[in-house]
Amino acid sequence: MSRKEQLTKIIYELDFALHELNLYLDTHPTSLKAMELLKEYRNKRQAAVALYEERFGKYISTIDEVPAGSCWKWLKGPWPWENNFMEEN
């Protein structure tokens, strides 16, 4: 598993945790513990994305940030399902 895939996997996991907490907070708006966890996961995710972007460029590139080089690189990247998260665990 390359460093890039590892970081992507970590970001996916943190996204999932954040999404779960979002659903929990929808029904428990005053839960301090959930709010704490949310802050914790948010910091972790920001750190992971920063690490990713240091080495591999934009994690989520919107249309105005994609480098308009000689050719449109979107097709060259891996397809969303091309990951081997499941292989090693």
Added chain:
Amino acid sequence: MDKNYMTRTEYTVNCTNCRSEVQIPNCINDDFCIAPPQPRRAENGVLAMAFVDMQPINEVYPEATAFCNGTLFPNLNMPFYGGGRK
């Protein structure tokens, strides 16, 4: 089948199988109707009432486990093992 397993109260309902008048506890079409006498339905039609408690947040999985289990919360992690009476 023991016909009078129910108490001897006489009333009629529609037999759900052959739609005919059913004299509880036995159907008037005894010769061909195979439906067992229907249990009495609640008059007001309320079958069940669900109650789901507010979910406490005692502990959470680490991110990697949560990702694989499909939930962050151990108290929601109820994979279906199926099987039944084998």
